[in-house]
Amino acid sequence: MLLAAPAVQAQLYQTPGPATPATKDQVQLYVPEDKEIGRISLPDEKLSVLIQPQGREWREFRSHTLRLLVGGLVLAMLAALGLFYLFRGTIRIHAGRSGRMVPRFGGLDRFAHWTTAVSFLVMAATGLVLTFGRPLLIPLIGHPAFTGLAVWSKSVHNFVSVPFVFGLLLILVLWVRDNIPEKADWIWLRTLGGLLDKGGEHPEAGRFNAGQKGVFWSVVFGGAAMALTGYLLMVPFTVTGIGGMQILHVIHAVLAGLMIAAIIGHIYIGTIGMEGAFDAMGRGEVDENWAIEHHHRWYEEQRRKGLAPPPPQAAE
Amino acid sequence: MARMKFLCDSERCIECNACVTACKNEHEVPWGINRRRLVTLNDGMPGERSVSMACMHCNDPPCAAVCPVDCFLQTADGVVLHSKDLCIGCGYCFYACPFGAPQFPRSTDFGSRGKMDKCTFCAGGPEADNTPEEYQKYGSNRLAEGKLPLCAEMCSTRALMAGDGDVLADIYAERVVRRGYGSGATGWTTAYGRRDAGSALAPGGAATGGS
Amino acid sequence: MLKKTGSATPRGSLSRALAGALGDGVSRRGFLRRSGLATGGLAAVGALPATMIRKADAGPILPNVELVTRKNVCTHCSVGCTVIAEVQNGVWVGQEPGWESPINQGTHCAKGASVRELTKGSRRVKYPLKLVDGQWQRISWDQAIGEIGDRLMEIRRQSGPDAVFWLGSAKFSNEGAYLYRKLAAFWGTNNVDHQARICHSTTVAGVANTWGYGAMTNSYNDIQNSKALLIVGGNPAEAHPVSMQHMLRGKEHNRAPFIVIDPRFTRTAAHATEYVRIRPGTDIPVAWGLLWHIFENGWEDKEYIRQRVYGMDEVRAEVRKWTPEEVERVTGVPGTQMRRVAEALAKNKPSTVIWCMGVTQHTVGTANVRALSILQLALGNIGVAGGGANIYRGHCNVQGATDFGLDVSTLPAYYGLAEGAWKHFCRVWDVDYDYMKSRFASKDLMEAKGIPTTRWFDAVLAQPGQIEQPSPLRAMMCFGHGGNTVTRMPEMVKGLAALSLLVIADPHPTTFAAIRERRDGTYILPACTQFETDGSRTCSNRSMQWGEKVVEPIFESKDDYTIIYLLARRLGFAEEMFKHITVEGTRPVPEDILREMNRGCLAIGATGQSPERLKMHMKHQADFDKITMRAADGPCRGDYYGLPWPSWGHPEIRHPGSAVLYDTSRHVMDGGGVFRARFGVERNGVSLLADGSYSKGSDIRDGYPEFTMAVLRKLGWDKELTAEERRVIEAIGGDKIDEVSWQTDLSMGIIRVALKHGCVPHGNAKARALAWNLPDPVPVHREPIYSPRPELVKAYPAIEDRRDFRLVQLARSLQFKVADSDLREKFPMVLTSGRLVEYEGGGEETRSNPWLAELQQSMFAEINVKDAERLGIRDGAWVWVHGPENAARAKVRALVTERVGSGTVFMPFHFSGYWQGESLRGNYPPDTDPIVLGEPVNGVTTYGYDPVTFMQETKVTLCRVEPA
Numbered sequence A: 001m002l003l004a005a006p007a008v009q010a011q012l013y014q015t016p017g018p019a020t021p022a023t024k025d026q027v028q029l030y031v032p033e034d035k036e037i038g039r040i041s042l043p044d045e046k047l048s049v050l051i052q053p054q055g056r057e058w059r060e061f062r063s064h065t066l067r068l069l070v071g072g073l074v075l076a077m078l079a080a081l082g083l084f085y086l087f088r089g090t091i092r093i094h095a096g097r098s099g100r101m102v103p104r105f106g107g108l109d110r111f112a113h114w115t116t117a118v119s120f121l122v123m124a125a126t127g128l129v130l131t132f133g134r135p136l137l138i139p140l141i142g143h144p145a146f147t148g149l150a151v152w153s154k155s156v157h158n159f160v161s162v163p164f165v166f167g168l169l170l171i172l173v174l175w176v177r178d179n180i181p182e183k184a185d186w187i188w189l190r191t192l193g194g195l196l197d198k199g200g201e202h203p204e205a206g207r208f209n210a211g212q213k214g215v216f217w218s219v220v221f222g223g224a225a226m227a228l229t230g231y232l233l234m235v236p237f238t239v240t241g242i243g244g245m246q247i248l249h250v251i252h253a254v255l256a257g258l259m260i261a262a263i264i265g266h267i268y269i270g271t272i273g274m275e276g277a278f279d280a281m282g283r284g285e286v287d288e289n290w291a292i293e294h295h296h297r298w299y300e301e302q303r304r305k306g307l308a309p310p311p312p313q314a315a316e
Numbered sequence B: 001m002a003r004m005k006f007l008c009d010s011e012r013c014i015e016c017n018a019c020v021t022a023c024k025n026e027h028e029v030p031w032g033i034n035r036r037r038l039v040t041l042n043d044g045m046p047g048e049r050s051v052s053m054a055c056m057h058c059n060d061p062p063c064a065a066v067c068p069v070d071c072f073l074q075t076a077d078g079v080v081l082h083s084k085d086l087c088i089g090c091g092y093c094f095y096a097c098p099f100g101a102p103q104f105p106r107s108t109d110f111g112s113r114g115k116m117d118k119c120t121f122c123a124g125g126p127e128a129d130n131t132p133e134e135y136q137k138y139g140s141n142r143l144a145e146g147k148l149p150l151c152a153e154m155c156s157t158r159a160l161m162a163g164d165g166d167v168l169a170d171i172y173a174e175r176v177v178r179r180g181y182g183s184g185a186t187g188w189t190t191a192y193g194r195r196d197a198g199s200a201l202a203p204g205g206a207a208t209g210g211s
Numbered sequence C: 001m002l003k004k005t006g007s008a009t010p011r012g013s014l015s016r017a018l019a020g021a022l023g024d025g026v027s028r029r030g031f032l033r034r035s036g037l038a039t040g041g042l043a044a045v046g047a048l049p050a051t052m053i054r055k056a057d058a059g060p061i062l063p064n065v066e067l068v069t070r071k072n073v074c075t076h077c078s079v080g081c082t083v084i085a086e087v088q089n090g091v092w093v094g095q096e097p098g099w100e101s102p103i104n105q106g107t108h109c110a111k112g113a114s115v116r117e118l119t120k121g122s123r124r125v126k127y128p129l130k131l132v133d134g135q136w137q138r139i140s141w142d143q144a145i146g147e148i149g150d151r152l153m154e155i156r157r158q159s160g161p162d163a164v165f166w167l168g169s170a171k172f173s174n175e176g177a178y179l180y181r182k183l184a185a186f187w188g189t190n191n192v193d194h195q196a197r198i199c200h201s202t203t204v205a206g207v208a209n210t211w212g213y214g215a216m217t218n219s220y221n222d223i224q225n226s227k228a229l230l231i232v233g234g235n236p237a238e239a240h241p242v243s244m245q246h247m248l249r250g251k252e253h254n255r256a257p258f259i260v261i262d263p264r265f266t267r268t269a270a271h272a273t274e275y276v277r278i279r280p281g282t283d284i285p286v287a288w289g290l291l292w293h294i295f296e297n298g299w300e301d302k303e304y305i306r307q308r309v310y311g312m313d314e315v316r317a318e319v320r321k322w323t324p325e326e327v328e329r330v331t332g333v334p335g336t337q338m339r340r341v342a343e344a345l346a347k348n349k350p351s352t353v354i355w356c357m358g359v360t361q362h363t364v365g366t367a368n369v370r371a372l373s374i375l376q377l378a379l380g381n382i383g384v385a386g387g388g389a390n391i392y393r394g395h396c397n398v399q400g401a402t403d404f405g406l407d408v409s410t411l412p413a414y415y416g417l418a419e420g421a422w423k424h425f426c427r428v429w430d431v432d433y434d435y436m437k438s439r440f441a442s443k444d445l446m447e448a449k450g451i452p453t454t455r456w457f458d459a460v461l462a463q464p465g466q467i468e469q470p471s472p473l474r475a476m477m478c479f480g481h482g483g484n485t486v487t488r489m490p491e492m493v494k495g496l497a498a499l500s501l502l503v504i505a506d507p508h509p510t511t512f513a514a515i516r517e518r519r520d521g522t523y524i525l526p527a528c529t530q531f532e533t534d535g536s537r538t539c540s541n542r543s544m545q546w547g548e549k550v551v552e553p554i555f556e557s558k559d560d561y562t563i564i565y566l567l568a569r570r571l572g573f574a575e576e577m578f579k580h581i582t583v584e585g586t587r588p589v590p591e592d593i594l595r596e597m598n599r600g601c602l603a604i605g606a607t608g609q610s611p612e613r614l615k616m617h618m619k620h621q622a623d624f625d626k627i628t629m630r631a632a633d634g635p636c637r638g639d640y641y642g643l644p645w646p647s648w649g650h651p652e653i654r655h656p657g658s659a660v661l662y663d664t665s666r667h668v669m670d671g672g673g674v675f676r677a678r679f680g681v682e683r684n685g686v687s688l689l690a691d692g693s694y695s696k697g698s699d700i701r702d703g704y705p706e707f708t709m710a711v712l713r714k715l716g717w718d719k720e721l722t723a724e725e726r727r728v729i730e731a732i733g734g735d736k737i738d739e740v741s742w743q744t745d746l747s748m749g750i751i752r753v754a755l756k757h758g759c760v761p762h763g764n765a766k767a768r769a770l771a772w773n774l775p776d777p778v779p780v781h782r783e784p785i786y787s788p789r790p791e792l793v794k795a796y797p798a799i800e801d802r803r804d805f806r807l808v809q810l811a812r813s814l815q816f817k818v819a820d821s822d823l824r825e826k827f828p829m830v831l832t833s834g835r836l837v838e839y840e841g842g843g844e845e846t847r848s849n850p851w852l853a854e855l856q857q858s859m860f861a862e863i864n865v866k867d868a869e870r871l872g873i874r875d876g877a878w879v880w881v882h883g884p885e886n887a888a889r890a891k892v893r894a895l896v897t898e899r900v901g902s903g904t905v906f907m908p909f910h911f912s913g914y915w916q917g918e919s920l921r922g923n924y925p926p927d928t929d930p931i932v933l934g935e936p937v938n939g940v941t942t943y944g945y946d947p948v949t950f951m952q953e954t955k956v957t958l959c960r961v962e963p964a
């Protein structure tokens, strides 16, 4: 609504002026509208916003951008991994399995990981139901069934946030020491972790290489941001008005997209992408050769501490 | 087919809240749900104007576009209704709505904010007209009785008008010409667009983003 | 996108209605009726099958149960909007717009749109209650009436009838008000009052002393004819919202200047073409300042003044003092603006002046009213359609309750209290004058003004010698009052504590019930609202409207008629009191009461409004024109809507009522009139009668005195009286038949004959610019007692201290004491108070209504942005507002706004249930506490009374605001 000065003037003088419309078709019904905030007697701040055309951008984001973004990221990641797989195949343990195992993640470590991981996957799935249900699921299962699913997804999404955050905190406490960036990470990054080196030459790495540290910090910061924005979405308008809520939602959703894509990559590496990797989280111990190739420095440390079996007598 | 719209002539509105109360009365709307509300701009200063706002029943309604469960419908005469059976209380319609129309019984989202409620243009919901179920969920269905929204019918100064958009525009224009001033129909540009393309969601209308 | 299933898209009957309307090229008006935009609403749907129109079987409306529509009138303000109730199984299930009402034409404000809630009544008093040692006990009606009666009789024996204060209500119907006045008379006291005292008593005194009657001269609708509107001290956008419909139409259609004079930029001011901010309490300087420009430029209507106004020269002399400079110094309004306003009024005639509490509720209330009346006389605007003094009355029936005598200074219809008046009513009531006299403590007290409601607690706390009656007040019978609505509440609370008996008859417990200081001797009788009984009410424009009972009284409540009857019976005078009123069971029949009123209230022409005619008007509302309010058709053809008084003579002569008072352009039988000859025929050798001005078609083409038998005889018209009329007159007059006047002639023959000759029975006089019987015959400015400008106090002092209404009135002594002290430093801001649209009066009723309560959830004080900054107060923060008397203080929220000017604080007065920061919620009887409670502003308001009526000063005092 525009309280154009001429309109007020016209009203004050009540005499036809140059701005006074003389015929009905000169009357302006449609006027430029910008955000309008006024006073309201109801004790509800957000209702004092009369018009928020900005909702348009959010609508655009929610109805189009978000789906393109998340869908795009996920598909792009899958495509990239697919291509990579075709090009590189599973990264083998260069020296083959030694058969001797080095303990890598204890029970608590694995509990933390899987709590986080499962929660995350559930949250991603339930979140994506909301994002993609309308174009993908409603045509398949119909409105009532989808509402049922959506309600269920929503509460699961809300409740599973608790174990997710719990797992996140545990991971943070357990692994933060080993994820402090160091010089070696730089080299690792420069060579892309030897990823492209079919010869299996891996740059030196401690317990976690730079890539894993990246995952770690992405999960920690990203997860924290998801949790923060998520909880604020859950108690709407407690700290911010409508504009703020829109921004929170955008952050939450964009991060969700990025994290989901990233985690798909992580899962790839942890499973078919790399021979022997899964054991670390599955059994809690890794093949010695895997350890030597991927985390040589860590392997040395473990050995020094007597946590790893002594090296076999060199076969040469 | 008439295209139902609201027009609040802010030169007339005196912030008497009759429209708000009439709505509460007609539909027994509970405390905390404000299907209609009054906002005063430039409070206490020359140029102070009040506007009575509810759902404007937009062309191409943003609420409907963002609803994850797709529970909105638009009737042939442009009234935007939604299904409380399908609504999951996510609150997205409120973020998208330019006018703050959707209302929720609870403020938190844990579980759900409850079924969204908003102005129905006194046209009930998707249920069959004037059934007890319809009343219970959406309030009465005056349109089906051949009456117009009570808020507009009771407006103390005839500031708030409801009915066929063309007629409203005509009355408004006539008023402006007669009195010589008027600062546009609040919300019309945002809700109905400059080119009145008709109801995008109405049967046969252009589809909206999303589905 | 979903599709509405089944028969969704056709949208039932509406689309068909619209299709028809548009397709057949029905006029826009025709469509609008359907669209609810113009008038008529449902009419267009009449063509549809009946089943489509009714809510088939939805919601609270049950299928296959008969749905009855009943018509009543909104109980919240004097606009008098028609309420259409839909009733099923005795339950009020729906409210529809009253399209046919010429007044509201389907519309309402928030309060009117919410009245259905009143009969749902979750917070209502449900059964009689008694306070025993601080606890509320449920008792039966029998026990309640029995105990109350016993206590009253005991007090009467010990202290005389004047020890009981009978407080009636402007929420009563006319019949209820009349009956209550009659009750007080039979009890034997004039200590009977109602809200007009704190509302429009100064208007009544002011305008009645100027031109004859204490009422709004024109109507809301008539403002559509105005070419300029001046609104002084009124905020109709909140207080009379539906009137704004007519005002804005007038403004828009006539491009009329819309001028608002108010210390506060109100919601009304938001629509003004000119807003004049004045210092509170300076309306006389403003009026005189406008007249200064008018006289200076010769804009006054000289011929009108010559013919119809007495004493304008004395006014000129006073006005001369109010030069633009002096006006600006006192009021703060620049001379250029004053001139602009004066010119707008003078050059756009007819111009109307509208006023309300900003004018009346002052220590100079009556003088304020007179100053504005004189302004209108100078412009020749009185008695003219589109002009007039449009004094917006307060409660839904404050006009009627005043008319029918709920007042300490008069019997019904302004007959006064002199012997003649008593004798007239004894004849009307068919009781012996000596019997009536025996009910009183003495003949003197029978003819002495009683104690007004603004001062009842002073009369409780007075020592026997300080009060001009045998005993201080000991009991209060309080029907329909908020309790938080008189100023000086800290002292009111003391008075309340000292009463030995307090009886509250009200649908809600009221503030009186929640005051901690009382622990015993309080009774609450559940009265029902006007929606649960029937009777007539008079709205601001004097139209009388008959309200039909919507539902039976809910819970154990009873209507006012029944409660009054039960009391009268217990007190032993029901036989006499209800001699000519049918009582069904214990309920007097309101139609019968109205018939008795019609018989006796000749003086204001409340005789033509028989119950039959009033009901006919309600039934045929649609026939009345929406601007002239005259029926063009149907059985009421020619009548003005609601027969606005005066509607002279017997109902059978079908006087149409008077839409515009004192309108000489019409025949008296056509609603015309002249100024009333009330103050004699000459003074100091100057005639007081009109000079060459008379109403159209009058046989006397000049001024004339009021009609008496003597006058009739002189004119030779007495021969036209019928034998029966003459018999009645002789019976009344005895050997002094010449003294029988139009007012006392119960045959109404004198009136009939006068009308036949085109004469107005009350005579044809000049209006008085000079009212010699008032303390200030020509209004003069007097600073408020708590003036923020001590330096002006010596030049414009308050009136001398005096005695009236059986009590002492302090004025100048207190004012000088305040001016000479350092109060001004301790209380640097001016406090004024007023209304919010959502709440009414003390607010117990409206704050109990969830639909309204939600909209205003806390008590606040409006504080200017600059002041707030200076004091470090945020919008919405808690503040203490301190008052200068009794160490009073109130804790409220700050509303930081430009509405008030710097240095001024505004607070609404609708709140109670908190006291100095503490909640009183627990003190209300269970389940009756209003939803929203708040601090009453009258906890901090102060002393100050108008000398003529003892109107309280609510609009100017001093205060200090501190962050809490």
Ligand SMILES: Nc1nc2c(c(=O)[nH]1)N[C@H]1C(S)=C(S)[C@@H](COP(=O)(O)OP(=O)(O)OC[C@H]3O[C@@H](n4cnc5c(=O)[nH]c(N)nc54)[C@H](O)[C@@H]3O)O[C@H]1N2
Pocket: C076, C077, C078, C199, C200, C232, C233, C234, C235, C236, C238, C239, C240, C261, C262, C263, C264, C266, C278, C279, C280, C281, C282, C283, C355, C356, C357, C358, C359, C392, C393, C394, C395, C832, C833, C834, C835, C836, C837, C838, C839, C840, C841, C842, C955, C956
């Ligand atoms: N919503 C609502 N409507 C009501 C009522 C209600 O309680 N609520 N009550 C009814 C009753 S009983 C009444 S009497 C009427 C009253 O109706 P109004 O008189 O219109 O209402 P108020 O708000 O008391 O006062 C009107 C204005 O007087 C201004 N004022 C204060 N001091 C001065 C002064 O010294 N000079 C001038 N010129 N103006 C001043 C105030 O700022 C305020 O804006 O409303 C009736 N209608």
Ligand SMILES: Nc1nc2c(c(=O)[nH]1)N[C@H]1C(S)=C(S)[C@@H](COP(=O)(O)OP(=O)(O)OC[C@H]3O[C@@H](n4cnc5c(=O)[nH]c(N)nc54)[C@H](O)[C@@H]3O)O[C@H]1N2
Pocket: C075, C169, C171, C172, C173, C195, C196, C198, C199, C200, C357, C361, C394, C395, C479, C480, C481, C482, C483, C484, C485, C486, C487, C505, C506, C507, C508, C510, C527, C528, C529, C530, C560, C833, C834, C835, C840, C841, C842, C843, C844, C845, C909, C937, C938, C941, C954, C955
């Ligand atoms: N500071 C300040 N004080 C003011 C004013 C102000 O402007 N400022 N305004 C003053 C004015 S103008 C007025 S009129 C007063 C208003 O003050 P009050 O008259 O005291 O306030 P209300 O709440 O209107 O009181 C009406 C009561 O009548 C009851 N009632 C309703 N219907 C019926 C009925 O049919 N029968 C009976 N027996 N009772 C019924 C209601 O429940 C309510 O309790 O306040 C005055 N006080």
Ligand code: HEM
Pocket: A104, A113, A116, A117, A118, A120, A121, A171, A207, A208, A211, A212, A213, A215, A216, A219, A263, A266, A267, A270, A271, A277, A278, A279, A280, A281, A282
């Ligand atoms: C179901 C699929 C998953 C598998 C198979 C998997 C597998 C693994 C494996 C094998 C490791 C150990 C790598 C190593 O030995 O250093 C690991 C580590 C980790 N995982 Fe997962 N994971 C999965 C899902 C997730 C999810 C959903 C998250 C988080 C949201 C996550 C977060 C982490 C983190 C932070 C680490 C430590 C850093 C790192 O090693 O990269 N994982 N995961």
Ligand code: HEM
Pocket: A062, A120, A123, A124, A125, A126, A127, A128, A130, A131, A132, A154, A157, A158, A161, A162, A164, A165, A226, A227, A228, A229, A230, A231, A233, A234, A252, A253, A255, A256, A257, A259, A260, B090, B091, B109
């Ligand atoms: C503490 C953690 C989290 C909380 C409290 C949380 C909360 C929420 C909330 C309240 C919403 C709004 C949906 C609604 O109200 O119906 C939401 C949406 C969503 N969340 Fe989360 N969330 C959390 C973590 C995550 C995680 C880890 C993901 C996955 C990667 C995720 C993905 C999504 C997605 C995809 C949406 C839907 C966005 C849309 O379609 O508009 N959330 N979340």
Ligand code: SF4
Pocket: B054, B055, B056, B057, B058, B061, B062, B063, B064, B080, B093, B096, B097, B098, B099, B100, B101, B102, B118, B191
């Ligand atoms: S006003 Fe809001 S709720 Fe109504 S149709 Fe438009 S976007 Fe939807």
Ligand code: SF4
Pocket: B063, B066, B067, B068, B069, B070, B071, B082, B086, B087, B088, B089, B090, B091, B092, B093, B094, B102, B116
């Ligand atoms: S709250 Fe209901 S209607 Fe609104 S977007 Fe969510 S599901 Fe749709």
Ligand code: SF4
Pocket: B022, B023, B024, B026, B027, B035, B036, B054, B118, B119, B120, B121, B122, B123, B149, B150, B151, B152
């Ligand atoms: S159209 Fe009906 S539902 Fe909508 S705001 Fe008006 S009264 Fe309420």
Ligand code: SF4
Pocket: B008, B012, B013, B014, B015, B016, B017, B018, B019, B020, B038, B050, B052, B154, B155, B156, B157, B158, B159, B160
């Ligand atoms: S009823 Fe009319 S005038 Fe009153 S607030 Fe609503 S729109 Fe404005």
Ligand code: SF4
Pocket: C074, C075, C076, C077, C078, C079, C080, C081, C104, C107, C108, C109, C110, C111, C112, C113, C239, C240, C241, C242, C243
């Ligand atoms: S309060 Fe007054 S203006 Fe409002 S609906 Fe009632 S009578 Fe009409």
Ligand SMILES: [Mo]
Pocket: C195, C198, C199, C200, C393, C394, C395, C398
């Ligand atoms: Mo009043």
